[in-house]
Amino acid sequence: MKNMVKPGLAIQYSVSLFGNLSSASGECHDTLLAEKTVFLIPESMCAMDPIWSKRDIAQYRFGDERRFARFGRDVGKLLITAEPPAPLQTNAQRCGQDAVRAIAFNIKLRFEAFHHSETPPRILEVKKHIESRTYFSTMPWQDLPVKTKGLALSTCRGIRSERVYLSALQPTTKWHRARPTDTEYTMEIVVPVSLPDKKKLIPSFHSCYASRTYVLYLSIKYKRDASIAVPSTMKLKLPLDIFRPGRSEINR
Numbered sequence: 181m182k183n184m185v186k187p188g189l190a191i192q193y194s195v196s197l198f199g200n201l202s203s204a205s206g207e208c209h210d211t212l213l214a215e216k217t218v219f220l221i222p223e224s225m226c227a228m229d230p231i232w233s234k235r236d237i238a239q240y241r242f243g244d245e246r247r248f249a250r251f252g253r254d255v256g257k258l259l260i261t262a263e264p265p266a267p268l269q270t271n272a273q274r275c276g277q278d279a280v281r282a283i284a285f286n287i288k289l290r291f292e293a294f295h296h297s298e299t300p301p302r303i304l305e306v307k308k309h310i311e312s313r314t315y316f317s318t319m320p321w322q323d324l325p326v327k328t329k330g331l332a333l334s335t336c337r338g339i340r341s342e343r344v345y346l347s348a349l350q351p352t353t354k355w356h357r358a359r360p361t362d363t364e365y366t367m368e369i370v371v372p373v374s375l376p377d378k379k380k381l382i383p384s385f386h387s388c389y390a391s392r393t394y395v396l397y398l399s400i401k402y403k404r405d406a407s408i409a410v411p412s413t414m415k416l417k418l419p420l421d422i423f424r425p426g427r428s429e430i431n432r
Contacts, residue, residue: 193217236326240395241417248298248404257292258301260400260414265373267421270383282374287400287416291355293363300365304411306349307399308371310420312381312392314340320388344379371398373420384421394420 197214243261247254265285291300315325317337325331331339349372355365373396375381385392398416 236324239326239417240419241415244400244414244416246412246414248301255294255298256300257294258402258414259290259292260287260416262287262398262416262418264419265396267384267423268373268375270381270422270424282372284370284372287369287371287398289367289369291365291367293365296361296363298363299405300355300367301402301404301412303351303353303367303369303400303402305401306351306369306371307401308348308373309343309345309397310373310375310381311395311397312342312344313395315391315393316340317389321386321391324386324393325391344375344381346373346376381422383423394422396420 194215194217196212196216198210199213200208201211202208242263243259245260246258248256248258262285266283268283269281287306289303293299313327315321315331315337316339317325319336325337325339327339327341331337349369351369353367353369355367357363357365381394382392384394396418398418400414400416401411402414403411
């Protein structure tokens, strides 16, 4: 739990055994007999709803749109959308490390050409990273906390963020159109998501005083045509859940 608070602070848990012992004078005192430090990991079940809530949908970006113009006239429009990916599942192993199952989801692209001579842009790369957000407070949260500028000024609440960069993807998928005369092109890119080796993230959870959530950032780099030297970028921001199934689910 040490990575859940600001530097300089720590949260620790321990199990202590006390015994009521009598002294030579006959007085009884509680004496610490044994103490064991424990590490608590919040556990999520497969059937639980996602941590992120649809009422907080404004903080995410499930789609992006870019209009293309040439000589002051619109010539096309590029739209990119994606649904929230399935949760990342982590299973505890005997060696103490967690094995994270990789997942994959689709990014849907649609290019609408306003003229038959206009061709869709070339998709160069999809960059992605995960941002972990740990919220902590000395007072109970009224609802699932979200990242706001006010948290930086609060004296009783705070947030700690950390980024985990994932491997980039160079898609090989081609644009498709139903008929040669169509001016609408579509494409679907399969994006894998897996954590780097030796990177351990605790499951998503929410409690009165502490919460852990994750956000998946996607940066889609493209070139409109070969004459443009610097590529352009469109961005998506999706909620991501990480969970560890209960013991009954692991043994199935």
